[in-house]
Amino acid sequence: MAGVAFAASASDVSQGVIDQVVFTQYGSASSSPELMRRLVTPLNAWRLQQHAASAGTAIVDQAIDLTRERFALYVPPQAPPDGYALLVFVPPWNEARVPGEWTSILDRHGMIFVTAANIGNDTSLLDRRDPVALLAAVNVMARYRVNPQRVYIGGFSGGSRVALRLALGYPDLFHGALLEAGSDPVGRAVPLPPQALLEQFQTGTRIVYFTGQQDPARMDVDRQSRHSLHDWCIDDVDLRTIPATGHDLAGATALDRALTSLETHHPPDANRLDACRAQIASELEQALGTVEAALARNDIATAQRDLDELDQRFGGLAAPRSVELAARLLQAAPPSH
Incomplete structure (x- = not known):
C-alpha cells in the first residue's frame, strides 16, 4: 500500500511478549475516507457524506487518538531471512493479550502477533475496530522488518468477522485471513469493495476458516460464508475443523496447522x-x-x-x-x- 513503511527501524527493537505498547504512526489506510471507500457500500458512504454536509460537520480524517491506545505484541526471537510474517489479531474481548500457548507456534512460523485493547464486540466497527487493527499493522511494519507478502489478519468469534471484512477491503495490505469461529456471507453482511480491490482479493488472498467441531452454529455460517466467496470468484479457501473443541480459542496444534494452510497460496484457474x-x-x-x-x-x-x-x-x-x-x-x- 502507498504510504506504508515496510523497512525495519532500529535493530534493537524489543522481542518476546510486549504489553502496553504505544504506537505513533498514522497512515492513509486508517483514514475515514479510505475506510468508507473500502468497507462501506457506496450509497451508505454517499449518504454519510450528505448527512455530514447538511449538518455542517466535517468527517474527521483519523478517528483514533493513538496516544490513548494500548497494544500487545509477540515478536519471535529469530527473524526469518526474508523478514517476519505478521498476524494482526482482532479479539471479541477488550483486553490486549497474547495467548501464551501460541508463542511457540509463532516462533516456528517467524510471525509477529499484534492485538489491541478495547476493540471487542461491544465497540464500533468503523470508528474503532477497523482503524485500530489497521494502525496496528502499519506501526508493526514500520518498527520491524516485515515481509509485506506475509501480512495476515485474523480473529476469534466476533473478531473473526471483523478480520474477514478487513481482508476483503484491504487485499493490498493483508494477503490472508485466519477466521476462527466467526464469519459472514460476503456481498450482503460484508460489503464488496471497488472492483480493483476485489480483483486483487480474488487472486492474492488466502482464506482459512477453522472452527471447533463442537460449534455447529459457527460451522454452518462458515459454510455459508465459503459458498458466498465462491459466488464472487474466490476459491483460495480452506475450511477446517478443530477436533473435540467448542466455541473456544484454538490450541497450539490447531493454530500450527491453520497457519501452515494460511501460507499455502493456490493461484486461481485463469x-x-x-x-x-x-x-x-x-x-x-x-x-x-x-x-x-x-x-x-x-x-x-x-x-x-x-x-x-x-x-x-x-x-x-x-x-x-x-x-x-x-x-x-x-x-x-x-x-x-
Missing part, C-alpha cells in the same frame, strides 16, 4: 476466474438497467428499492454508477412536506 467475472459483470449490468428503466418511467419507489438492493449486493462494484443513479433519484423525488 479461465474459470475470467468466466466468473464475466458472469458477475453481466448480472451487474442487468441490475443497473433495471434501475434505469424504473427511473425512465418515473417509478421512483421501485427505482429506489432496486437501487438499494443493488448497492447491498454489488457494493463497490456498482460505483460510481450507483451513486450517480442515487443523485438522479434524489432530484426526481417529489419534495417532502
Whole structure:
C-alpha cells in the first residue's frame, strides 16, 4: 500500500511478549475516507457524506487518538531471512493479550502477533475496530522488518468477522485471513469493495476458516460464508475443523496447522476466474438497467428499492454508477412536506 513503511527501524527493537505498547504512526489506510471507500457500500458512504454536509460537520480524517491506545505484541526471537510474517489479531474481548500457548507456534512460523485493547464486540466497527487493527499493522511494519507478502489478519468469534471484512477491503495490505469461529456471507453482511480491490482479493488472498467441531452454529455460517466467496470468484479457501473443541480459542496444534494452510497460496484457474467475472459483470449490468428503466418511467419507489438492493449486493462494484443513479433519484423525488 502507498504510504506504508515496510523497512525495519532500529535493530534493537524489543522481542518476546510486549504489553502496553504505544504506537505513533498514522497512515492513509486508517483514514475515514479510505475506510468508507473500502468497507462501506457506496450509497451508505454517499449518504454519510450528505448527512455530514447538511449538518455542517466535517468527517474527521483519523478517528483514533493513538496516544490513548494500548497494544500487545509477540515478536519471535529469530527473524526469518526474508523478514517476519505478521498476524494482526482482532479479539471479541477488550483486553490486549497474547495467548501464551501460541508463542511457540509463532516462533516456528517467524510471525509477529499484534492485538489491541478495547476493540471487542461491544465497540464500533468503523470508528474503532477497523482503524485500530489497521494502525496496528502499519506501526508493526514500520518498527520491524516485515515481509509485506506475509501480512495476515485474523480473529476469534466476533473478531473473526471483523478480520474477514478487513481482508476483503484491504487485499493490498493483508494477503490472508485466519477466521476462527466467526464469519459472514460476503456481498450482503460484508460489503464488496471497488472492483480493483476485489480483483486483487480474488487472486492474492488466502482464506482459512477453522472452527471447533463442537460449534455447529459457527460451522454452518462458515459454510455459508465459503459458498458466498465462491459466488464472487474466490476459491483460495480452506475450511477446517478443530477436533473435540467448542466455541473456544484454538490450541497450539490447531493454530500450527491453520497457519501452515494460511501460507499455502493456490493461484486461481485463469479461465474459470475470467468466466466468473464475466458472469458477475453481466448480472451487474442487468441490475443497473433495471434501475434505469424504473427511473425512465418515473417509478421512483421501485427505482429506489432496486437501487438499494443493488448497492447491498454489488457494493463497490456498482460505483460510481450507483451513486450517480442515487443523485438522479434524489432530484426526481417529489419534495417532502
